[in-house]
Amino acid sequence: MSPRSAVLAALVLFAAGIPALAASAPATSGPAPPAESTRPPAPANATPPTFAAVYPNPVPDGDAGEFVVLDAAEPTRLGNYTLSDGEDTVALPNVTVEGRVALTTAPNLTRTRTDAEIVALDQGLALANTGDRVTLARGGESVAELTYTDAPEGELATPNGDGVAWQPVGATEFPVVAATGESARAFVLPDGGSVPAETLADAEKRILLAGYTLTSERIRAELVAANRRGVEVRVLADGSPVGGLTRRSARMFDSLTERGIDVTVLSGAPARYEFHHAKYAVVDDRALVTTENWKAAGTGGHASRGWGAVVSADRIVAALNRTFHADASGLDARSWPQFRAGKRFEPADGPPANETYPNTVDPRRFSPDSVELLRAPDNAERRLVTLLRNADESVRIQQVSIGSRRQPFLRATVAAARRGVDVQILLAGAWYVEEDNRELVDWLNDLAAREGIPLSARVADPNGRFEKIHAKGVIVDDEQVLVGSLNWNNHSARQNREVAVLLEGEGVAGYFADVFRADWQGGDWRLPAGVVLAVALAALAAVLVGRRFEFEG
Structure with a gap:
């Protein structure tokens, strides 16, 4: 040729x-x-x-x-x-x-x-x-x-x-891809822990699953079942996550490849990304994008507060398809059998998460006005900074942590508060970020008091509704919501492969805004009366039936 x-x-x-x-x-x-x-x-x-x-x-x-x-x-x-x-x-x-x-x-x-x-x-x-x-x-x-x-x-x-x-060499330069809104199913975790597995279970033609880690037995079972019914199944993951690839992950990948499922890991030279940190799946003509890892604590619904969306928009699905194939075919990509030869893997930190939490927020379907696909390091930083700079009324941020006081996303957020935009920042209280987050929260609140700007920050109090915040979410003017794997630090924005969707529409943005407000109130949160009645009836039904429902065994 x-x-x-x-x-x-x-x-x-x-x-x-x-x-x-x-x-x-x-x-x-x-x-x-x-x-x-x-x-x-x-x-x-x-x-x-x-x-x-x-x-x-x-x-x-x-x-x-x-x-x-x-x-x-x-x-x-x-x-x-x-x-x-x-x-x-x-x-x-x-x-x-x-x-x-x-x-x-x-x-x-x-x-x-x-x-x-x-x-x-x-x-x-x-x-x-x-x-x-x-x-x-x-x-x-x-x-x-x-x-x-x-x-x-x-x-x-x-x-x-x-x-x-x-x-x-081989790094992509994808633009932001925009599409008119067609259909989107919004969900939060741990409440909607069944949505990721249900989405995979509905696959008829293809599943392209991309993630940082994969250890969920339920997700593995759905991939194997899809492969058995003739669905094309491919998996792409990071080969060198922080702390090293665990034996649990290795067993998971072994199990998939033994059944004829293509597993590729990014861990070669020249490396295009520091980490393949994206968390998404292309399932037939739908794109599932989430903030959570493919493990029991994340998409399994057993620990983390996460956000997710299943989007039906042809341009978004096609762009994610291109992203998957571009990343899986680079010089740093290795087939799992090739990668694992002669390697020893790290012991797992402990047993998989297996807590249960109340289901107070059901998944909902929306028809957003528009959908945009953001990818890092290609375009996500520029688009998010622009989004924050264009905020007129409110910015609500729910993050694990923020890299520094001078991180560009935070600087754009503070600038929004200085021009009168109401800003709320909710950070995780997990042990590994709590000290830094409390220090940043104190600094932000002191700054707001000194300058008299409408900005407030808190460390989250889960109040038994989840274990910790792992979401990486932003809501602007209660009309636009960003959902995806992009953390608020320069490393994530400039060196990792990250994927996020920006959904525009009062309905879908309002859905996540309601969840944010509930998480913001924390220990003081009270459900609306109608929801309290529904939850009480559901609890009574559960007692009468005498069964305990869990998302993942």
Whole structure:
């Protein structure tokens, strides 16, 4: 397959939701030059190409696979140009190109690291890892330059103003995807602990489950059952979570792969993300996005206060499908059998969570006005800061913790309070964050008192309704609500793979706002009279039946 054919094939697969990297051509001794008959003739005075990227420090020994990416705005004959690093000068092949092309002496390695068209060089530059100036010249005169210093291993340098920006090779640059509202089922945990498993149980064609960890026996059972009835089931998880991968997780992945289910973990080089921290599933034509891990304490409903939504919007589902395939096909992705060979895993912290909590908040269906898909590190930080800056009336925040007083999300929130927006911040009281959270809460409340701004903060009192807050939620003006895995720290926003949905509509935002207000009141919370009656009747029925219902055994 020629490079041009490979690009066309990649475009076809991209339209089907499969990333271009999956469309790599098979290994050959080198790509054939682009066919001149398929290109318009290059004008003699064509606009010179510009530098799009350089890849000077590949992971393989000997820096095999270095490449330079040029961007040709119009048909351009490369034979008129040379590349130089100040020591060596390389004449470019006499072929006509347009768009992005990667110049390399190792086409088979390069085509797995970029979607640009591959152009093979007989001789390449020895780009220095410590820094270099790469020059593109025509007729002996420089037409473009790119300078970099201290190249990180496995990262790509792209022009960024006067310098360059580094990002792992293969990292995505997905935009925010917006769709008109179709249907959404909102739920909170631990109350709605049955929703994630029920959603998987309804699958008829596919389940693409992505998470940080997976240890829930109930979720495993639903994946196995779906696989048995012919559903395509794939799992993507982090291979190196904080504290290491546990034996419980290893047994879970062993069990799935033994039954023919594809399990992929992200834990290789070059790593695109510090952690694969997203928590979502593509189930047929629905997208389930939650704040919770796939474990008993989270989606099992046995501990954490979490938020979630099941969204039916074709554009959102298609975008999550592309996200899953892009992440599962990167250079840092390993099949579970390949990854686990020869490894020892960490003992679990203890038995799975198995507490039960009152079901006071039922899942509800809504037709939101719109839905947006946010992904980190691609676009989530910018979109969330914009959301907070545009708040007019209120901002309600429910988080595990906040990274620092100068974290951009918190700074945008304080700025909103200073312009008169009513702000409430509710943080977790779990032992591992309580001290820091109380210190931040005191600082925020003191700041509000000094400046006379409408801002208040609290550490949550679960009052027996849940064990701890694990939600990462934001409600703006009681009209927009953000639900997903994005923590309020720079590491999460800039280095992790995170996924969240922004739902707009008074109904769905009001649903989460009511839950927030209840959690905010904590020990002083009282249910509305009608709800109290319903809960009392339900309790009486449970006593009469003499059975105890639990979400997960």
